[in-house]
Amino acid sequence: MSLLYEVLEPLPDAESALRRARGLLSEFAAWTGEPEAPELGPVVTAEQFGHARQFFGRGEFRTRTGHRFPETGLEDFWSQLARLGVPRGDDPFGVEMELAPELESLWPLPPEVWLEVGWRWKDRPPPFKFDTENCSEADVDVVVAAIGPLALDVQWHAALRGLPASKLCGVQLCLNSVWTMQCAEPSQGTHGVYLSIGTKNRDVQEEWLAATGLTLGEPLVGW
Structure with missing residues (x-):
């Protein structure tokens, strides 16, 4: 199990949040895997329902x-x-x-x-349909452009430079949602980016996080 730390910066829209997530990977990751297929969150507002009907x-x-x-x-x-x-x-x-x-x-x-809606990623319509559990960066771009007010989260597993163990490390993106405890909860209009630090880095994680120079939130139970 990992711990997630929110990067406390203004993220006014989904596109800026996606750019920040990729920026963290570019700055801190020695290598990055393909993003996992984006997960759609539940519909909780009438506006989200109207948008979901365009696709589902x-x-x-x-x-x-x-x-x-x-x-x-x-x-x-x-x-x-x-x-x-x-x-x-x-x-x-x-x-x-x-x-x-x-x-x-x-x-x-x-x-x-x-x-x-669309909780089975294989059964979704385009652009939310994926053939495998992972997708390309181009797929993420298309989904984020279409997401509107819907809740969505994306994970990138990555080896973070300077940490001894890469397992469960990476970056978590939450659009129209916030991370709570091992999952994202819908929160329309709220976007967040989180660093995920794997369990085997407990002895060095505080020093590593301080060295990033980022303003971070309290640790949350993560992946």
Whole structure:
């Protein structure tokens, strides 16, 4: 498991955040692997829903915790879905449906519910579809240009110059999201770049981080 340290700099948009992530790799990495296929975050706002409909035909309502829907507390939500022609179904973990424009009336969603789209990277439409778990830098450029308000995160594994072990080291990019504990959580309009320091560097990481000259956030449980 790694620790992630946010680079505390103004990042007004997705493009500037992507440039900063690549800048960190250029400055501190001895070598960098191909970026992992970008992960799409859940849809939590009406604006995100409208943008998602440009690319995705179907989605699934799930709980934020990934657990079963609670037995009580969502009666109004189920009633609204039924009026829009979406049956509750028998799945205790999710409700799948077509992303019809009428569903926008469901927002704001109940606090414990969000909408997932394209979580299987092989089944996504272009430009979010990837054939492998990794992609090219050009693919990342295309996805970031199309992402709009949607949440997205990208990882680059890299050997950071001066650290003895490269495992779980690299850079994490979060667009319209923030890193919490081993995952990115949606936060529309917020972009972040993080250095990931692998477990085997614990004895030297504080000295190494200080030598970067960067202003960094508190350590977060990472990859």
